[in-house]
Amino acid sequence: MSPADTEGGRPASAGAAKLALPTLVAMVVGSMVGAGVFSLPGRFSQETGVAGALIAWVIAGAGMLMLALVFQYLAVRRPDLDAGVYAYAKAGFGEYLGFFSAFGYWASACVGNVTYWVLIMSTIGAVVPALGEGDTVLAVVLSSLGLWGFFFLVRRGVKEATAINRIVTVAKIIPIVVFVVLALFCLDTDVFADNFRGADHTGSLFDQVRGTMLATVFVFLGIEGASVYSRHARRREDVGRATLLGFLSVFAVFASVTIVSFGILPAQETAGLRQPSMAGVLEAAVGTWGAVFVSAGLIVSVLGAYLAWTLMAAEVLFVAAHDDDMPRFLRRVTPADAPVAALLLTTLLSQVVLIVTLASDDAFDFALNLTSALSLIPYLLATAFAVRVTWRPGTEPVAGRGRALPVALLATVYTAFLVYAAGLKYLLVSFIVYAPATILFVMTRREQHRRVFSPAESVVFLLSVAGAVAGVLALTLGWIDL
Template identity: 40%
Template sequence: MSAGKIGLWSLTALVFSSMVGAGVFSLPQNMAEVASPLAVLIGWLITGVGILLLAGCFLLLSRQRPDLDGGIYTYARAGFGELVGFCSAWGYWLCATLGIVTYLVIVFATLSLFTDTSGQILFGEGNTLASLLGSSCFVWAVHWLVARGIREAALVNLVATVAKLLPLLLFILLAWLAFHLDLAMLDWRGLELGVPVWQQVRQTMIITLWVFTGIEGAIVLSARARRRRDIGRATLLGVGLALTLYVLITLLSFGLQSRAELAGLHNPSMALLMEQMLGAPGKLIIGIGLVVSVCASYLSWTLFAVEVPWSAAMHGAFPALFRRQNGQGVAINALWLTSLTVQLSLLVIHWQEESYNSLLAISAQMILVPYLLVGVFLLKWSWQQGVRGAGQYLIAGGASLYGAWLLYAAGLDNLLLSLWLYVPGLLLFWWARRGGEIQPQAAG
């Protein structure tokens, strides 16, 4: 049973949970700080189109190339060769592993709202000794849970996803009832910001750049899916639900306070807005929701981070030791690699927080290259197969353009600096090749 396959709703929950983590609880302030309601609306429209095109690529490839289990890595490998495939897998794994460390920091920083006082700091900003001990316990608790089986971990994530949906839906309902159109129209074009609307739109897209990372969740776990057709369905369902929530939360918030007032809120800003509508219990509800949300996202990303080295090792791009599975069908050495890396990162953030934040900002760029390669691979595959009709080419070409835009919006300087993080990965690639584990495969 532990090695059982994952069904549609568990896959959908993994996609949704990986995208909707801590950021959604700060979106009202984050958006209002840089953009007007009009710019936010345009930004979400562009982002929605781009992310749906990317989801469409995953859907088409899951149906037309069912032989490519593992998605992110196998698409890059099949389309552009062993080295590009490895770099895609390494970049994705490193970004996922370092990224989930921030979830632990956010959890304990949120708990400090209820435990810390002016005279006693327990969890602080999530970087105190108490936070380090609590985070470490959480890391190894999740390690134990995942080691018991991917299916069991996915079911736990499904329950947690439903739990974190409740406070978000409650916020949307109350915000809808308390919405004041005059507040939203007060600075509709953002004249107070002193920048044109198009520049505001670009600023919103830098924020939305990260909220959809995780769209590939069902693809990464495609080898574990109960039915192949569930992969594309789960991707579209997860993206559609997340996009709907993001748009409603950000736009409705403009009807609760003026843009300037929203911009001045402390984060998580949703908690303060909820307190405004529901009193003190509202802040508590959002605080609990944030903790549950982040924990669920941590679990989702751990599953992804474990799956990628295993998939790459099965094709010989990672050393053979990462192929090993325990009795429950879990890639146990890949799990150990991920958990130990997270633990080491926690020690780094405890002792050298600034250095870690810089590393995280650079490594975050690495997930965008695999996204770009998905669209380009579908474009290449469609051309090679002589696909007729413009539909598939429009989806692949549009997703490729969106991926290129994301790289530009994220900052080319950080992308170039992130190349240094590929150096230790290339040592793994050399190790695998030296052991004769890679079976050459022609690109295409």
């Protein structure tokens, strides 16, 4: 791309889309409301009852609100940083950890996209047994066709894709709201009371809450959607507003879906439902048409979320390449402002993970948990950067610092707890994904004729390799499984 094609290191195409507040809110809501909400009844019933679910949503809601406020604050305080999550890690902790943040966030989006196709195939599998629960060879082949179909759709341009996303976001909210209303009308107070403590196998209340944490992370992924797409915002302050409006909207929806489900079926039955478990719950409440209604809504919802996440994943690689933190080939864009090389790499990784799900015991749960685990390091680095920005004397007015610092600290503590809740298994699997990514970092440094690692970066690299080796050994010896 010639110098005339760029402005300040970013594309300056006349066709570049400028997004207003409603569209940014739709990006946030569209990226959060996807596969996760339709799996919540089953996921929560496997781990806890009403009491644990209420506590889990209070913790998750408060923690994610702190995270949303962090992204709002940083969008205003550091308007020079585009692609939020990645840019904050680089500004706070150096290029290598910034690279890891960009790669981890991007990889989590790619793995998350796989959950969408698995869930679609599982939904259709209730009618077509050959698709199983989205984990058969036929399901993977059909999912692959859909995956590449979306590649060509998004390749046509960002403006067209975001317009479709705005329409789909409205369409997919309707069946979820209808589910909540119908479940409230059909709620059995005796069943709800019996489900209050959870099943005997779920353990202590602390263990129950901890068991739900990865599920809550997964459904809230995308809270930073407006921040990631900030270079396209018409007004910078709209980035923070969209983040908060989007979060508050989906939090009310997610918590409602979970709690009302405990009043329809005993928790043990809900836990045993095939995904999407929301369909089975509504079928028990109103009959077969309820399952069909939810299944149709799921397909619309998941395809919309897939579109939003594909856009955001490609955007992260594209901006990182323009900041010289990814190889130069990822800077390529089409005349319609679509980052074609980044989009292609995104689709390829999703394809690889889709094939890997054939070897997993539960394709949906594996992809969901790995998506959540991969996203935690980028989130933790972003919140820690917010602490650094607000902690240093003289960098923030006293009044602003008094509000921002506690929020940043609470968001950091919450994200650190999520790392603990993820457990050793998914942290080791995450290292298996992270360590090989350093090849892209090495390519970038060599393009710039720079030393590959500083002494501190060498330590981080060795730790990541050690984690990856430990993960491979654990898988090989059967200590952990997929």
